[in-house]
Amino acid sequence: MKKKERSPFSLARKGLFILSSSDRTTWDVSEPHHLGHVMQHVVADPRPGGVMLAAARTGHLGPTVLRTADMGTSWTEASKPPAFHTGERLARSVDSVFWLTPGHKSEPGVWYAGAVPQGLFRSDDHGDTWAPVDGWNDHPMWETWAEYPAPATPDGAMLHSVNVDPRDPNHLYLGLSSGGVFESTDGGADWAPLNRGIQADFMPDPDTEYGHDPHCVRVHPADPDRLYQQNHCGFYRLDRPATEWQRVGDNLPAEIGDIGFPVELHPRNPDMVWMFPMDGTEVWPRTSPDGRPAVYRTADGGESWECQANGLPERGWFTVKRQAMTTDASDPVGVYFGTTSGEVWASADEGSNWRCIAQHLPEVFSIEVATPS
Amino acid sequence: MDELLIDLDRRHPGLRFRVVDEQGRLRQHMRFFVNRAMNHGLHDPIDPDDEVVLMQALSGG
Numbered sequence: 001m002k003k004k005e006r007s008p009f010s011l012a013r014k015g016l017f018i019l020s021s022s023d024r025t026t027w028d029v030s031e032p033h034h035l036g037h038v039m040q041h042v043v044a045d046p047r048p049g050g051v052m053l054a055a056a057r058t059g060h061l062g063p064t065v066l067r068t069a070d071m072g073t074s075w076t077e078a079s080k081p082p083a084f085h086t087g088e089r090l091a092r093s094v095d096s097v098f099w100l101t102p103g104h105k106s107e108p109g110v111w112y113a114g115a116v117p118q119g120l121f122r123s124d125d126h127g128d129t130w131a132p133v134d135g136w137n138d139h140p141m142w143e144t145w146a147e148y149p150a151p152a153t154p155d156g157a158m159l160h161s162v163n164v165d166p167r168d169p170n171h172l173y174l175g176l177s178s179g180g181v182f183e184s185t186d187g188g189a190d191w192a193p194l195n196r197g198i199q200a201d202f203m204p205d206p207d208t209e210y211g212h213d214p215h216c217v218r219v220h221p222a223d224p225d226r227l228y229q230q231n232h233c234g235f236y237r238l239d240r241p242a243t244e245w246q247r248v249g250d251n252l253p254a255e256i257g258d259i260g261f262p263v264e265l266h267p268r269n270p271d272m273v274w275m276f277p278m279d280g281t282e283v284w285p286r287t288s289p290d291g292r293p294a295v296y297r298t299a300d301g302g303e304s305w306e307c308q309a310n311g312l313p314e315r316g317w318f319t320v321k322r323q324a325m326t327t328d329a330s331d332p333v334g335v336y337f338g339t340t341s342g343e344v345w346a347s348a349d350e351g352s353n354w355r356c357i358a359q360h361l362p363e364v365f366s367i368e369v370a371t372p373s
Numbered sequence: 374m375d376e377l378l379i380d381l382d383r384r385h386p387g388l389r390f391r392v393v394d395e396q397g398r399l400r401q402h403m404r405f406f407v408n409r410a411m412n413h414g415l416h417d418p419i420d421p422d423d424e425v426v427l428m429q430a431l432s433g434g
Binding site: 036038058059060061062064077078079081083084085086087088091092093094 | 390393433
């Protein structure tokens with residue numbers, strides 16, 4: 001039986017590229033889709049009959065969501081892209097769609113989108129029409145949590161890391177850069193901060209309830225009580241129902257540190273996680289510490305970490321952004337990351353060995369895996 | 374002017390939102406020229422014989 005073709009999608013500043021392989025050894029790189037468009041996030045729906053959505057805009061045209069049901073052969077634009085209510089009190093408008101998350105498996109067709117500024121939007125029809133999630137966007141604390149309209153992080157103040165509890169469609173987590181992590185247990189009608197234990201060394205009160213800067217937050221699909229967070233101030237784990245994050249990044253070597261953007265999960269083992277350390281010292285170059293690119297993996301929930309650099313360049317000065325690392329569902333698991341210098345690196349053995357499978361692409365914003373059915 | 378855009382959007386669904394945000398503001402890198410004069414607002418009147426050009430600064434880099 002022919003193996004299903006695996007296709008990591010590399011989303012770049014100037015278009016979408018599809019990397020495909022049937023054996024994870026030989027890779028084809030597609031021609032660009034939507035060349036010149038800023039493609040921030042493309043996600044394939046894992047639910048039966050689902051579509052693939054892409055968050056797109058250009059420098060001059062407003063933000064939109066593109067949809068394909070045939071793995072990118074043909075695309076249609078959302079007939080009602082994510083947007084705030086016209087005439088609303090704060091007169092907010094979506095600058096870009098930053099994040100896409102398929103909804104719960106019991107709710108086919110439901111998707112969530114996070115935006116710049118930090119709005120949350122929901123579609124009930126496979127991404128064709130979108131509506132604001134009023135419980136979040138109009139929450140009495142939103143302006144405070146989102147620090148609106150204060151000057152934002154370099155790419156804008158974004159809402160990211162929308163996570164749906166696989167046991168409960170009404171249990172949601174999201175991350176604000178900046179603002180912190182927030183949780184809803186009623187389908188997004190109400191929200192509460194979930195930041196205890198997270199350091200915020202840039203705030204006057206380091207034990208503040210919100211105002212943190214999570215870079216990436218992930219809920220483990222096989223153990224939804226296990227959360228990991230790569231934060232501006234370290235790498236954390238949270239085991240619910242506890243509400244205090246533990247800085248397991250302290251177990252990384254001190255000269256490497258635990259600053260980075262992405263968190264990537266093993267699809268079946270809640271204790272195995274990959275992160276990509278970057279230099280968060282001095283003026284924050286955000287390149288690998290000492291210019292020596294390396295992935296770090298834990299197999300025990302962050303209690304210990306292993307350096308995985310075999311095959312990576314001895315010196316390199318790129319950054320791996322928060323959406324630019326992913327895994328496939330194979331055994332052994334394939335791990336992939338894309339760089340700001342336009343390369344895609346792949347490991348077919350859970351990070352033990354790395355190979356460059358694409359180069360000379362534009363800056364990679366995100367990378368996701370889809371396995372055609 | 375906005376009526377013109379709404380009509381264009383009827384013929385090319387989705388066009389208006391890429392040009393005008395949800396609060397009715399012309400997006401940053403869009404400019405209307407009416408009879409070759411710039412800075413026409415979205416709510417300014419236009420005449421049936423006016424020539425309207427929507428210029429877009431293809432920003433990026």
